[in-house]
Amino acid sequence: MRLVTALTPEALPLIEHYRLEQVDSDPLFPLYRNDTIYLVVSGIGKTLAAAATAYLHTKSGELPNQPFLNIGIAGHHRSIAGAARVANRITDQSTGQTWYPPQIIRDSMERSALITVETVEREYAEDAAYDMEAAGFYPIAWRASSAELVQSLKVISDHPGESAADLDLQRIEGLIGNCFDEIDGLVKALQDLAGIVVSTTPEPYRLEPFVERWHFSVTQRHRLRRVLARWAVLAKGEDPLTSVPSGCPSARHTIEALENALLAKPLDLHAEVARPLTKLS
């Protein structure tokens, strides 16, 4: 899980609840983590949000299909201070560019359009939330992950009758802290969603035992990778090397031996998926 906030007071309730620890002593952006969650504090504005999101992705190992959540305060056209809203449309006011974070999590949370502005909003003209980061965060996180796993949750802090100028750091921390249950619900839902992708990927067999014994061209390496991926699904945990004759003369013959061994195996499409014997290191 990767979390992005603009301000330290927005991050503090999350750091406390998830028991996050600061990663570096002198980082480009303040970065915190535990075993499963990373959090970065970007500073105000979409440019910093974009840069911090990229930094977070890099510092957390550039893993694919990781959930990203932007959390922070926002203004709103309606007088709903203290309410949490998940963005269903993010618009960069300065460029007009719009993104639609897929709405596939079943929960009872309210949704809202979200407009990212360059300076603090005072008009709140549209029936939408107004922030200063989401349009920087979203396209970078989307590029690093999958659209469904990238969301933005805003806690409404100001509206036409209550200016953002009245906000102090303690009030911001309180607003986020009071919505922690909703935030945590969304964090868990996103983690579950990401788990669907990650947990169903069988760990492939290693190529090394093969490439150390035979010379594989680039094309042959692709074929080997594919046949070993099939092996991980169909061959019930058998070591593929045992199906290659010890005197096998070439990479081509090796691939053919593996393919023929798979062809000879019983094919019951209703059987349980096999677990691989060896893992990719």
Next chain:
Amino acid sequence: MIQTIYIERQVADHPRAREVLARFPAAQRIDCDRYTEIFNPKNQNFRLQKQQPALIIAHKFGKRVLSAPEGYGIGGQHNYYFSHMLNCIYDCRYCFLQGMYRSAHYVLFINYDDFFASMDRTLANHPSEDVWFFSGYDCDSLALDPVTGFATHLLTFLESRQRAFVELRTKSTQIRALLAAPAIPNAVVAFSLTPTETADRFEHKAPPIAKRLQAMRQLADKGWPLGLRFDPLIFDDAFEERYRRLFEEVFAALAPQSLHSVTLGAFRMPQRFFRNLIRLYPSEPLFASPLQGRSGLVSYSKTREEEMIRFCLKELTTYVPPERLFSCSADTRQHGNPPVQTLQAAGVPKR
């Protein structure tokens, strides 16, 4: 249940759009300029979106009726297809839509009249000749019909156009609109069927085979011409036993004279779509089973495919006159590179 509805601003006041919206009062509504903003962007995961697909209400621009590939058809000479919807409410693991589209959201084009106008123009291009229009390539023709009401509009259109023949391809039991209307000879309701175990295993959220057969009987009793679509044929070690049982089950429920046509086609898919499917479902044994790349498609080996088709044709000829049987053979398929939308369908004439 649909929880999110995107709607193009230009169709927001369309009466049909309002009807659809009224059916889902609890759904959140999100306005957009074009459906492509939601449907087309990269880095979407079809599998994750299948958890909770949204509905997108849109206007179809451009070509609404397209030529079917040469040689395609179920006996007709002029063959076209159209899609008033993209995507399907079912989640069949073998479906090529998963590999073709980036999004699993359902797109509904509500300018039905424009589709019908396009069909009229197509008919005018073939004066005095029959023309076939195939629905159900990019969607299930009937599965969402209680929401879209498309079938009723289509049947009204067809009633006064005896030269226009339509195939409605479905796995659904949403046949109320058909049962409420008098049967017409120029609309064939074609049901896709696989053996019960295969359907249970791969056709998630689709009605069981027994329910589909029940729906077919109801339609047959009302006089609707029916089609059987054994496509895709899925191979495993129990292939012959499973399909023999399926055919027995089908023809115990249906009188052969109620059938307009029966088509067969082995599992096949463009290689690019297949690669996408493996990425989505890396543990799926179907995609790890013995398949080969041939002419830009992934399919069973030519020998295996011919054996599968031959077996099924032999079994089916004990029930169905040969002139109503059509199959998709590897040889015919290799002639060209048909539009990807058509590759799920069988129906290349056997002769």
